[in-house]
Amino acid sequence: MDAAVKYLTLAADKGNAYAQFNLAGLYAACIGVTRDLRKAYSLFTLAGKTLDVSKQLNEISSQLNRLNSGGN
Numbered sequence: 001m002d003a004a005v006k007y008l009t010l011a012a013d014k015g016n017a018y019a020q021f022n023l024a025g026l027y028a029a030c031i032g033v034t035r036d037l038r039k040a041y042s043l044f045t046l047a048g049k050t051l052d053v054s055k056q057l058n059e060i061s062s063q064l065n066r067l068n069s070g071g072n
Helices: 002-013 017-029 037-050 054-068
Strands: none
Touching: 002 017, 017 037, 017 054, 037 054
16 A cells, blocks of 8 residues: 555646545545545645546535534
């Protein structure tokens, strides 16, 4: 998993929206990385500027906001 996170991070830093989206999911779900909802939100937002997945990103963003505020 470390290699996946490493290469997704490299690609995300270069503006690859798919890498940003997938890395955000890892941060949100705490898979291979420490959970970081702020980083996940930021990456989802960056990805959403490029990818045509606005509905999914809005739903994920809402879920992250609920998790961050202690809601279920």
